[in-house]
Amino acid sequence: MIAEKFKSNSYVLSISVILIALFRLLLTAAIPLLDKTEARYAEIARIMQETNQWVVPQIDYGIPFWAKPPLSTWLSAFSYVIFGVNEFASRFPSFLLSILLVIIAGKMVKKSGASFYLPGFILLTMPEFLIHTGVVSTDTALEFCVAIMMISFWKTMKSDKKTYWNYLFFVALGLGLLAKGPLIMVLTFPPLFIWCCLDTRRFRELFSKFSVIIGILITALIGLPWYYFAEQQSPGFLDYFIIGEHFKRFIEPGWQGDLYGSGHSQPKGMIWLFMLGFGLPWVQIVFYKLWKNRKSIWKNDWISFLVLWLFWTPIFFTLSKNILHTYMLPVTLPIMFLMVYWWDDFESKKKLIRVALIFPIIAVIAYTVLATGIFDDKMNTDKYILEHLMEKNENKDIPLYYWKEKNYSGQFYTNGKAQLIKNATQFDSVFKLHKKIFLVTLKKTENEIPEKYRKQMVLTESNYKTAIFVTK
Template identity: 90%
Template sequence: MIAEKFKSNSYVLFISVILIALFRLLLTATIPLLDKTEARYAEIARIMWDTNQWVVPQIDYGIPFWAKPPLSTWLSAFSYVIFGVNEFASRFPSFLLSILILIIVGKMVKKSGVSFYLPGFILLTMPEFLIHTGVVSTDTALEFCVVIMMISFWKTMKSETKTYWNYLFFVALGLGLLAKGPLIMVLTFPPLFIWCCLDTRRFYELFSKFSIGMGILITALIGLPWYYFAEQQSPGFLDYFIVGEHYKRFVVSGWQGDLYGSGHSQPKGMIWVFMLAFGFPWIQIVFFKIWKNRKSIWKNSWVSFLLLWLFWTPIFFTLSKNILHTYMLPITVPIMFLMVHWWDDFVTKTKLIRIALIFPVIAFIGYIVLVTGVFDDKMNTDKYILQHLMEKNENKEIPVYYWKEKSYSGQFYTNGKAQVIKEANQFDSIFKLHKKIFLVTLKKTESEIPEKYKNQMVLTESNYKTAIFATK
């Protein structure tokens, strides 16, 4: 009986989606927060939870974080209130948003007779989507808002009368302004405008089916108050965020104005490489189908809508000099919808399913290796080295200092108690103040510690990049 069920692709899709989702949920609770991005956003949320300062996010106590709006930080901080401060709590909102996307798109395709689990299978086997189903970042919140906006637009345009989708479009736009700022409009408005240009009658439908005045008010009420209060409490925020993060970051190679790191300089057009790598295997199949149907592809309103949604983001980022693979996350959904549209065209569906499972299987094998602890000292986190240190020392109150700069994972796993020694002349006063301290340093900066101070300490812990010294 069971063997017969597994001959059904629908049953395989169902089992695969459930198992992959549970596996991804397991990862949210058992993988340490990694530097820099994930640990940084988890720490920003922890400080928000700790200080009860919900307007201006802080990258360290008293230091505002102007780079991103607070939606994802609010979600993680609120999760800390419910689940306590831990990896699972910081990641759970991202996991939940991704699952909500799977449910929404699953219900959409089910109405057309397609398996509810097919969209979930396609998305969860796509590396980019699977990775971000439970990662502490702003990208999942942005993706959620983009998806709701685009689906709401399509639903509104195809309805006979005004529906709640019309208002949901503006709600998602307002939330998008809180997720990642004006970028939400950059990623959605151009493809929607171009799609309407393909048939100018759509502009009439747009103005007749959307409550634009009320919609703008809804968006403003949701998205704009925070910007006002953030600028009031932290002057200079708007200039940095609007001009710096939304212009200079994308057009100035190695942008030096970044207050919180450095620009991710890449060759122009790298977004297409990211798309091919992190959209495997579905983007390759979609490209093949686009080429095969190139003569008639724009005649179908749904397909043309998806194509503009898919291609606008990589076209926009083609000229950008500072990009990450996460920038392609919002286009994983149109890739999925195109695959669902052409699903019945494929005779060898079982073969496609097997190929798609390659990345989740590799991820699972990698996880099994990681939980053995073999690579604990090779992971880009200070969790294990700090954990081992505290396990060996009964006095948990011994102060932890970082030489030159703290890691975000170090901040998180010391509950914000880690401090920084930026200048060598600080050692004298610190040694007088404390009988014993732990000094954490990157191995590449260890040589910068003056010998007279280093001689007063002994190495207690180390991994591939970090060493911890304790005063004798």
Template identity: 70%
Template sequence: MISEKLKNNSKIFSVSVIVLLIFRLLLTATIPLLDKTEARYAEIARIMQETKQWIVLQIDYGVPFWAKPPLSTWMSAASFELFGVNEFASRFPSFLLSLILIIIAGKMVKKEGVSFYLPGFILLTMPEFLIHTGVVSTDTSLEFCITIMMISFWQTMKNEGKTYWNYLFFVALGFGFLSKGPLITVLTFPPLFLWCCLDIKRFKTIFSKFSIIPGVLITAIIAIPWYYYAEKETPGFLDYFIVGEHYKRFVEPGWKGDLYGSGHSQPKGMIWLYLVAFVFPWIQIVLYKLWKNRPLVFKNSWVSFLLLWAFWTPLFFTISSNILHTYVLPSAMPIMFLVVYFWEEFTRKKLLISVALFFPVVVFIAYFGWFATGKLDFKMNSDKYLLENLKVTTVNKEIPIYYWKVKNYSGQFYTNGKAQVIKTEMQLDSVQTLNKKLFFVIPTKMEKEISKKQLDKMTLTQSNYKTSIFVTK
């Protein structure tokens, strides 16, 4: 039965979830694509949609992108087909996957007499989950596949006889290989194995309830064809992706083999600080409740299942120096389920709700504050507004655009791939002799690399906190 306190809070949950989803949808449509990561994946999807090359991902025309599988890119490219090439279309698949997870979780807890909106409230007040509910990245699709796998495993083990959940487990595994590669097995199989070790009889249950051979075939049919054709069309892909991205990236600090940037070197164990910061305040509540109930944790099959699911990912990444805060995203769903499980025990729910709303309210105030003052275009790590003001896709769409030393991915996206790069003053001098109007995009911190003689030939026309655009006189 739903307690009176929960009934009293149900309206808060429903209103908060609806408002946060609408606000997040607004952000997907109005915030420009941000450099580097988000704009990079959006540009890869834009090139895919333009060239109709659906097998080999390209980071630039004719330049293969071997770092990630294609699932999230396929979704963004398909979204471009439906909605046109814009920020909303690139982000909508991520928003949709997050919304589906919220609905699935809501339906699961509602069967236990809990508010349908409680899981959504918890998830959307987690900084990490809220951020990824509408961001162009591979992490949301990975999180989705992991969640479907784990829920399918639990439902299969709980139900009598074989159910469709059994096959859904292998379907999610197949798409997991297409979302971020073999990492899907590393983040799911160990916690499932450890959970079964808590009761040896569970191993026997696996063989009786899972159609393993047909399931493996389902996974293979979904995943293998793309890997085969990607290697066939660009030999060397498998070695870079399997060995480089799935071994060296995690064990070599500042991995030098990254073809598309540099390793994100952090002190070992940094993942736990990310977990504390980006799953605030729910991770703190969960840790407290688990400690308080520690004698019973491993005696409860659901709590122990969630515990291993939630903390295996940060435990695994503890040994890695190349990490990002996005790596805590797979822990969001199990932490949410743990909060729901302990919800009835919380005595100060209103205070907890108020604290949970802190991050969304700050984002809300910051967004509308910048929007009202007209500072949104100046504060964003994107070239969108600079290029829009120059009308490079309308009135001035035939004017060449050159970046000094390196192109921003947002610049590539918002110029529809026509941005070019100049790496030396000799090249700069050469293009300036063309005697035609040209735009030069120069990072503010790099202006000193260009001689006064060259700068005198240009006029500053647009700038923000990190980038300036000059036009030839």
């Protein structure tokens, strides 16, 4: 009976989606927070929840974090209130947003006769989407807002009268301003404008089907108050965020004005390689189908809409050197919708399903190996060495300091108790207060510890990048 069911593609799709989603949910709790990005956002949310400062995010106590708006931080901080401060709580909002997109897309395609599970299967077997289904970052919230805006626009334009999708478009726009700022408009308005230009009658339909004035008010009420209060409580925020993060970051290679790290300099056009690598195997198939049907693309409203949605983001980022692979996340949805549209064209669906399952299977194997603990000292996190250090009760009362700079995972897993020593003068002050301390240092900066203090220290824990010393 079960063997017969597995002959059905629909059954395989449903089982695969459920199992992959459950596996991804398991990973939200099982994998430690990794430096720098994920641990950084988890720590910012932890400080927000602890200090009850919900307006200005802080990267450390008393130090404002101006680089990103607070939507994803709010979600993780609120999750801490419900589930406590842990990896699962920090990641669960991102997981939930991704699963909501899977459900929304499933309901959309089901009305056209496709399997409810097909969108979820395509998305959850795409490396970029699967990775970010449960990662602490601002990108999942941005992806969610972009997707809701684009879907809402399409639904509104194709309806005979005004619907709730019309208002949901402006709600998503307001939330997008809180997710990653004005970038939400940069990624959505141009493709929507170009699509309307393909048939100028759409502009007339747009103004008849959208409640523009009410919508702008909805967007303003959702998105703008935080910007006002953030600038009031932390002067200088708007200049850094609007000018620095939205212009200089993308225009200046290796932007030096970044207060929280350094620019991610890449060769121009790298976004396309990211798409090919992290969109496997679906983006290659979509590109092939688009080329094969290139003469009819612009004659089909839905296909032309998806093509503009798909290509605008990588075109926009082509000239930027400061990019990450996560910048392709918003285009995972149009890739999926295009695959669903052409799904019935493929005769060997079982072969396609098997190929798509390769990455999730690799992920399961990788987690199984990691779960043995043999690579604990190779992971980019301080969780394990700090846990080993604190296994002995006598160590729990000894103060812990970082040399030169703190790792965000170290801040998170010590609940913000880790302190910082920047120079020899501060060493003198610390030793006047404490007879015994733990000193955590990156191995690359270990030799910068003043010699008179280095002689007093004994290595007690280490991994591939970090060492912990205790004073004699």
